[in-house]
Amino acid sequence: MSGFRTLGCVSRSWWLESGVGSAFKTTGFGTEARHQRQPQGSSKWLGTPGNQPFPGLLQPECLSREKLVDVLRASVVDQKGKPGELTLLSVLPELSQSLGLGERELQVVQASEKESSGLVLLSSCPQTASRLQKFFTQSRRAQRPIATYWAVTDGIPTTSEGKIQAALKLEHIDGVNLVVPVKSPSRKDILEGVKRTLSYFRVVATGSGCALVQLRPLTVFPSQLQVHMALQLCPVLGDHRYSTCVGTVLGQRFLLPAESIKPQRQVLDEALIRCLHLTPSQVAQLPLHLHLHCLHLPGTRPRDAPIELLAPLPPYFSRTLRCLGLRQQ
Template sequence: MGALRVWHWVSGTWRPGFVAGVRRRDAGFGTKAGRRPQPQASSKSKDPVDDQPFPGLLRTENLGVEELVDVLKAAVVDQKGPLVTLNKPQGLPVTGMGTGRPGELTLLSVLPQLSQALGLGHRELQVVRAPGKEASGLVLLSSCPQTASRLQKFFAHSRRSQRPTATYCAITDGIPEPSEGTVSVALKLERVDGIDLAVPAASPSRKDILEGVKRTLSHFHVMATGCGCALVQLQPLTVFPSQLQVHMALQLCPVLGDHTCAARVGTVLGQRFLWPATTTKPQIQVLDEALLKRLRLSPSQVAQMPLHLHLHRLLLPGTRSRDPPSELLAPVPSYFSRTLQCLRLSQK
């Protein structure tokens, strides 16, 4: 097994190193549990690109409780025993923490109604695993506290063993170099204009770790490239808010639709560099004219561009200790598929 490139924060800059024996799991972007996922979109596709810039994008902030429950019920991709898996729409917060919008509907706030809608009666669902607000994809729910606890232990043990259980797909502005590697950096949350932002912390001390600084780690693998963008597989091995967005920005390849971390990447004479995260405020992502033309977007439409980060695959423990893990899959949203088609990105 070959070594993978690793980037570490050293003395205020990023320097490459190598780590041996890192194993990744290949995954495409499919639709059903228990089957090897198949790639979506093709550079030779003859289907016309949807004229709507972000088809299928759901503005969850405009929904009432009943409407949101109906959306979530329709988004269920698997329901077996106490476990319910759904494909969360982009923009729906899981909890109210860190959203900055008091009274906003969240997944957590409508779980009692969703439990009733799914025929679970008094057995209320609880969140076991879910992507952040701006990401879309798989949410794992359980109506059994013992099952939820077992799953949490499985995920925690997998993290300690550095075995990824979650696989995201992302479309990035820019192509990561090298095409496969690991990002390792200490992150902390810093309050800026009422928003908690994840920023790198150089050479954290033991006191910093105790005060909330966390060492984060993610694998990445470029699956396809086109038009100066990339389809990237991401596997986090730690849990931290906006971890994957920060890690891609540190690769100078922010995720499309990232209106928080993309501003940290500047360009001078065609060369990209990092602005200090602590002094760079979030702003609408800036895309060059050629990319806008390829995406068929006007500059004003970029503000509505959703984050192209989707949790499409989760591994779950087998029924017995010796059983291999099973997998759950969720298809990418329609706007994600449209972007793949516009950029002529297809899996190698």
């Protein structure tokens, strides 16, 4: 297998709902892989907390196209084979040239979802991209998770580990596309776009009413992990869309019906805000604490050992763990 590159801690957040053609936001590109050295020069892009809306989160306007290409090139954590608007896709041609790929074009093979951070797997070889996609499909069919996410949740799951199963569908509610759960889906529902989803979870640490959770999805659906944690009444910190489906009365949490969900700023307990040392304006800009930490890929040749690619947490995520006293194991 040849021709793939892996970027590290990239937040694929788009400021507009369209998903493309908007500002690209980076959140600390320090990365590493098994048997790979730590790329140098990434920390200078982090800025200082005093001039940022949220500590450890870089403002999109701070990067030029040239600087973004430099950051992406420095973020390559593994490399096999020969070496308009500010979005990841828009700078791929320049990144290809910067990496000395000539006429070969980079394409995204695997990436974290919109608003989350983590690994982005790129390939300049169509055969490699096709082989990896086939590997991902076979792994899902065999129920072998190939991706591991870290999440900080507002609330602590009632069990330390388990699986979350839910039938989900995409609905257009009040002008917004939302993923909603479907109880007891029929065969007609499945044919009309409802999908049965499954994720494994494990609570790694708890503190200040929050939890550090390891998530391993076995299916792929938009916003699957955010919705799964909301169904556990423990929405992901910084989830300003699906956290609103969790209501609280007299300290007890409950799930609101899907039709009542309206995306809005996540409401946090005052004690939690103090623990995080955030101002009200910073709470409103709290980034999603969901990070694609690890990808398991097949070896270069059939007899080679599998490859494990890792991306350390972005600065804002690490800061939150320190503030809450959560230790990653």
